[in-house]
Amino acid sequence: xxxxxxxxxxxxxxxxxxxxxxxxxxxxxxxxxxxxxxxxxxxxxxxxxxxxxxxxxxxxxxxxxxxxxxxxxxxxxxxxxxxxxxxxxxxxxxxxxxxxxxxxxxxxxxxxxxxxxxxxxxxxxxxxxxxxxxxxxxxxxxxxxxxxxxxxxxxxxxxxxxxxxxxxxxxxxxxxxxxxxxxxxxxxxxxxxxxxxxxxxxxxxxxxxxxxxxxxxxxxxxxxxxxxxxxxxxxxxxxxxxxxxxxxxxxxxxxxxxxxxxxxxxxxxxxxxxxxxxxxxxxxxxxxxxxxxxxxxxxxxxxxxxxxxxxxxxxxxxxxxxxxxx
Amino acid sequence: xxxxxxxxxxxxxxxxxxxxxxxxxxxxxxxxxxxxxxxxxxxxxxxxxxxxxxxxxxxxxxxxxxxxxxxxxxxxxxxxxxxxxxxxxxxxxxxxxxxxxxxxxxxxxxxxxxxxxxxxxxxxxxxxxxxxxxxxxxxxxxxxxxxxxxxxxxxxxxxxxxxxxxxxxxxxxxxxxxxxxxxxxxxxxxxxxxxxxxxxxxxxxxxxxxxxxxxxxxxxxxxxxxxxxxxxxxxxxxxxxxxxxxxxxxxxxxxxxxxxxxxxxxxxxxxxxxxxxxxxxxxxxxxxxxxxxxxxxxxxxxxxxxxxxxxxxxxxxxxxxxxxxxxx
Numbered sequence: 323x324x325x326x327x328x329x330x331x332x333x334x335x336x337x338x339x340x341x342x343x344x345x346x347x348x349x350x351x352x353x354x355x356x357x358x359x360x361x362x363x364x365x366x367x368x369x370x371x372x373x374x375x376x377x378x379x380x381x382x383x384x385x386x387x388x389x390x391x392x393x394x395x396x397x398x399x400x401x402x403x404x405x406x407x408x409x410x411x412x413x414x415x416x417x418x419x420x421x422x423x424x425x426x427x428x429x430x431x432x433x434x435x436x437x438x439x440x441x442x443x444x445x446x447x448x449x450x451x452x453x454x455x456x457x458x459x460x461x462x463x464x465x466x467x468x469x470x471x472x473x474x475x476x477x478x479x480x481x482x483x484x485x486x487x488x489x490x491x492x493x494x495x496x497x498x499x500x501x502x503x504x505x506x507x508x509x510x511x512x513x514x515x516x517x518x519x520x521x522x523x524x525x526x527x528x529x530x531x532x533x534x535x536x537x538x539x540x541x542x543x544x545x546x547x548x549x550x551x552x553x554x555x556x557x558x559x560x561x562x563x564x565x566x567x568x569x570x571x572x573x574x575x576x577x578x579x580x581x582x583x584x585x586x587x588x589x590x591x592x593x594x595x596x597x598x599x600x601x602x603x604x605x606x607x608x609x610x611x612x613x614x615x616x617x618x619x620x621x622x623x624x625x626x627x628x629x630x631x632x633x634x635x636x637x638x639x640x641x642x643x644x645x646x647x648x
Numbered sequence: 649x650x651x652x653x654x655x656x657x658x659x660x661x662x663x664x665x666x667x668x669x670x671x672x673x674x675x676x677x678x679x680x681x682x683x684x685x686x687x688x689x690x691x692x693x694x695x696x697x698x699x700x701x702x703x704x705x706x707x708x709x710x711x712x713x714x715x716x717x718x719x720x721x722x723x724x725x726x727x728x729x730x731x732x733x734x735x736x737x738x739x740x741x742x743x744x745x746x747x748x749x750x751x752x753x754x755x756x757x758x759x760x761x762x763x764x765x766x767x768x769x770x771x772x773x774x775x776x777x778x779x780x781x782x783x784x785x786x787x788x789x790x791x792x793x794x795x796x797x798x799x800x801x802x803x804x805x806x807x808x809x810x811x812x813x814x815x816x817x818x819x820x821x822x823x824x825x826x827x828x829x830x831x832x833x834x835x836x837x838x839x840x841x842x843x844x845x846x847x848x849x850x851x852x853x854x855x856x857x858x859x860x861x862x863x864x865x866x867x868x869x870x871x872x873x874x875x876x877x878x879x880x881x882x883x884x885x886x887x888x889x890x891x892x893x894x895x896x897x898x899x900x901x902x903x904x905x906x907x908x909x910x911x912x913x914x915x916x917x918x919x920x921x922x923x924x925x926x927x928x929x930x931x932x933x934x935x936x937x938x939x940x941x942x943x944x945x946x947x948x949x950x951x952x953x954x955x956x957x958x959x960x961x962x963x964x965x966x967x968x969x970x971x972x973x974x975x976x
Contacts, residue, residue, distance in 0.1 A: 390779040
């Protein structure tokens with residue numbers, strides 16, 4: 323076990339997988355200088371410019387070329403820098419990568435990882451801050467991964483690179499420098515589609531993912547001081563999501579809060595809430611609550627940006643109200 | 649290069665004529681089946697453009713690869729895809745190239761390097777560029793031909809893809825089928841500048857600009873361009889001037905153009921031009937009629953087989969989506 327950052331963890335993961343499989347390569351803007359967040363630092367020295375490829379600012383062709391290169395037997399890791407920028411390549415991701423296998427009757431596979439960092443990152447404003455993970459869960463053919471810890475950013479990225487399906491891999495920009503205990507060695511894999519109970523509890527269930535995990539854990543700590551035990555579940559993968567882990571937990575606690583950074587309307591939390599309502603409705607002790615951003619663009623000015631954030635206080639207050647009923 | 653037609657081997661030209669005739673017969677049958685409601689989806693005919701598909705693919709090895717468009721039947725046939733499997737695909741039947749899951753716009757045959765038609769204009773360009781990028785990384789010596797229409801030159805991936813292929817020195821032959829129409833709009837009415845070849849040259853590509861209805865000329869030109877690809881000279885561009893003799897789809901009567909214009913263009917039909925050339929080289933019209941008849945018979949058989957083939961099992965609506973998180 324080593325104490326390393328979220329950024330170092332994914333760097334290690336990519337380097338290990340590139341050593342393991344010569345078909346793996348990475349492409350995107352600025353990778354030769356380490357990438358915009360340093361998550362490729364030093365890789366070009368080990369693997370050379372062919373496998374750590376510096377590309378033009380051509381998102382559509384970065385994505386589309388990766389589809390073509392995947393179809394012919396390589397395993398590309400695509401860097402989009404910001405999920406906001408990946409919107410320039412939505413045809414290539416949604417119409418091409420996600421559908422090639424199906425619409426060609428199973429003749430082809432598209433084993434590629436599409437890294438598109440999400441989330442608020444102080445004063446990055448409306449075009450560099452969005453959390454768009456929910457969009458891609460709507461698209462058949464895609465796997466969607468949202469790592470919340472350094473350990474997961476190593477183990478999930480390695481699993482994503484080994485996956486034969488296209489994986490939308492969404493790191494959170496506010497987590498790059500956050501350290502965690504990460505298992506050593508190249509065998510640390512975290513399975514896709516398995517949630518993690520980050521904290522056990524019996525009074526209410528808080529389902530979350532990505533950076534909101536740390537906020538939810540902070541809320542759980544505050545609730546503990548008031549004698550309330552919240553169970554915090556990190557989904558880790560949004561498609562497929564670990565339905566059973568959530569249903570088992572809510573069946574025990576009878577109360578559910580879904581906390582996300584993304585806009586609440588049509589966010590992935592709606593899917594979790596609807597599923598729990600359908601499966602456990604009459605057994606719930608209190609109404610389901612969704613917490614997330616109001617449906618407004620993200621502002622630049624720090625106080626305005628903060629208006630949209632879900633806080634530990636808001637989660638804790640919501641949990642207290644739920645626990646007071648039923 | 650204009651005298652290339654005089655140098656071509658008669659037997660090679662005769663084979664081109666036979667393949668062009670097969671494409672023509674397939675397109676005519678597919679359009680007819682669409683009008684009769686037997687083919688339920690859209691059919692985009694490549695009638696009038698057969699010489700390009702045949703002249704280009706004649707210079708590719710089986711393991712070389714192509715990408716094509718919604719108007720891609722000809723390219724698939726020229727690359728070696730079985731027309732009977734293609735017709736089954738159009739009919740949405742089991743045993744189609746994509747198991748009935750793709751239809752006309754998503755025909756693919758990876759066994760002959762046909763990496764897929766595409767329903768989105770210009771979307772095949774980055775995919776072809778990536779296939780060539782993959783070939784270069786894997787060092788397998790393959791080249792990729794990327795077919796698209798003049799309409800695609802107004803989309804961003806055209807610029808991005810050509811630039812990418814040039815800066816990475818990739819073995820891609822970009823083939824623009826300059827058929828004068830972007831869907832039902834005249835391309836010239838919505839396009840600035842001096843055409844596809846001029847745009848390619850502005851990005852630094854070597855670009856040839858030829859009569860795409862002259863199969864011998866296409867063949868000879870592509871032979872030279874593909875040799876340069878294989879030598880590692882980087883991407884090449886070929887603009888083939890042609891004319892879409894049918895509507896945008898089988899359902900489009902193309903009333904937006906004069907009958908006299910179309911009539912004049914039929915005088916430059918590649919089937920007619922090639923037949924005349926072969927006759928000048930001493931091949932009897934009766935022999936050419938036999939080649940056309942053989943194509944018609946083969947397509948009629950494909951049509952009958954397709955109509956009689958079973959639909960895919962309903963469960964296949966959920967197969968080949970994804971392994972992780974597959975439909976339950």
